[in-house]
Amino acid sequence: MLLEGKRVSFLYKEQLKKEVDALLLNGKRRPHLAAILVGHDGASETYVNSKVKNCAEIGFTSTLLQLEENITEKDLLEKIKKFNDNEQIDGILVQLPLPKHINEQKVIEAIDPEKDVDGFHPLNAGKLVQGIPSFISATPYGIMLLLEYYQIETKGKNTVVIGRSNIVGRPMSILLSSNRPFGNSTVTLCHSQTKNLEEICLGADIIVAALGKPGFIHADMVKEGSVIIDVGITRVPDSTKKSGYRLQGDVDFENVFQKCSAITPVPGGVGLMTITGLLKNTMQAYLSKHS
Ligand code: GUN
Numbered sequence: 071m072l073l074e075g076k077r078v079s080f081l082y083k084e085q086l087k088k089e090v091d092a093l094l095l096n097g098k099r100r101p102h103l104a105a106i107l108v109g110h111d112g113a114s115e116t117y118v119n120s121k122v123k124n125c126a127e128i129g130f131t132s133t134l135l136q137l138e139e140n141i142t143e144k145d146l147l148e149k150i151k152k153f154n155d156n157e158q159i160d161g162i163l164v165q166l167p168l169p170k171h172i173n174e175q176k177v178i179e180a181i182d183p184e185k186d187v188d189g190f191h192p193l194n195a196g197k198l199v200q201g202i203p204s205f206i207s208a209t210p211y212g213i214m215l216l217l218e219y220y221q222i223e224t225k226g227k228n229t230v231v232i233g234r235s236n237i238v239g240r241p242m243s244i245l246l247s248s249n250r251p252f253g254n255s256t257v258t259l260c261h262s263q264t265k266n267l268e269e270i271c272l273g274a275d276i277i278v279a280a281l282g283k284p285g286f287i288h289a290d291m292v293k294e295g296s297v298i299i300d301v302g303i304t305r306v307p308d309s310t311k312k313s314g315y316r317l318q319g320d321v322d323f324e325n326v327f328q329k330c331s332a333i334t335p336v337p338g339g340v341g342l343m344t345i346t347g348l349l350k351n352t353m354q355a356y357l358s359k360h361s
Contacts (some may be wrong), residue, residue: 071220071300071332075212078219083128086349090129093360095213101356102131103161103187103348104153105353108146108172109139111208113305114165121163124293124345130352133159143172147180152180160359161187161352166237187351190236199244205351210242212343213278213299215350217252221298222332228273229255232287232320238301242278265289279320289325298326298333 090100103125107118118134125132135149146164153162162185168174178186183193190203197204206214217224229246233239237261246256255276260267262281271277271291280301281289292298302320319336327333334340 073220073297073332073334073339074077075216075334075339075341075343078216078295079212079346081123081219082215082346083349086353087128089353094129097361098115099158100129100131101161101352102133102159103163103352104135104159104174106134106135106137106146106149106153106154106164106200108141108165108168111167111246114167118165121345121348124349125352128349130349137231139169140196141172142167143176143217145150146172146177150177150180154180154185159185160356161185161348163188163348178339185355187348187355189241190343195236198241201248201250205354206347207241207353209238209280209301209340210245210343211347213301213340214245214252216334216340222252223275223291224252224276225254227255227275229276229278230258230260230266230271230274230278231278232260232271233282233301234259234261235280238280239278241244242280246276246278248347249255249269261341281320284318284322285320286355287321287326289322289329292326292329294329295331296329298330299333300336303336303341 073277076316105121107114107120122132135300140288149328162179162181178190181191183191186194186205186348194204224246231239237349243259246253246255258270260270268291272293274296276297278299282302284304284306300319300321303317305315306318308316317337
């Protein structure tokens with residue numbers, strides 16, 4: 071079975087659109103997401119443009135602040151402060167990665183935790199660990215929504231998360247092991263120093279691959295009937311494409327598809343659910359101040 075993020079994301083967006091229409095009918099303003107993009111990295115530009123486009127589709131206001139690669143850290147922090155102080159803005163995101171001369175952690179911590187719709191601020195990350203309601207990082211949040219939509223049982227399952235990033239792997243491991251709906255898994259968090267990765271994967275009922283290595287997960291690493299969540303979206307050179315590249319996940323899709331019971335395609339899987347997570351966080355940020 072294909073876990074169709076594209077379709078599920080569409081349904082959530084329809085619901086959010088209705089919620090925005092209801093707000094407007096009640097004389098309220100639209101939720102507003104502000105995105106900051108530093109430099110001209112192609113993939114980051116694509117992601118941010120997609121976020122802005124999705125805001126428009128459901129009736130959110132959005133602001134895109136595009137800054138040059140050589141902006142100083144101080145100037146960037148000032149821009150964030152302005153967005154923090156602007157009551158018309160509900161959610162703020164700074165697209166990562168940032169240029170090397172800017173301290174990413176400082177930037178993340180400069181965002182008002184109540185507007186931190188990426189859930190990267192240590193306060194939100196810490197709340198997640200302690201099971202306190204918070205903004206959940208958009209990709210893990212989107213994956214949880216996908217598991218819920220397809221009613222994938224996670225309770226008591228052996229789940230393997232590959233990758234320990236603050237954006238995906240670590241929060242994903244926390245959510246899946248928490249005592250919550252679509253949690254309660256026995257989670258193994260694997261990373262670059264993990265030994266016997268193949269053996270560990272073969273014992274998994276669910277695999278979340280978030281390591282950023284195209285085609286890394288082969289059919290001989292997965293158990294028959296397992297559920298595969300592919301978070302990878304790497305641009306791989308492809309001269310047959312107009313753009314010169316194609317998107318490839320961390321999973322050898324064709325072969326793994328034959329063996330597993332459910333899998334997310336790339337594209338059309340997790341990527342669109344990430345945007346859903348972000349939009350839902352922005353609505354939550356808005357509602358916490360307006361209801
Ligand atoms: N870079 C890769 N993923 C993300 C994300 O979810 N949010 C932001 N801000 N940057 C990213």
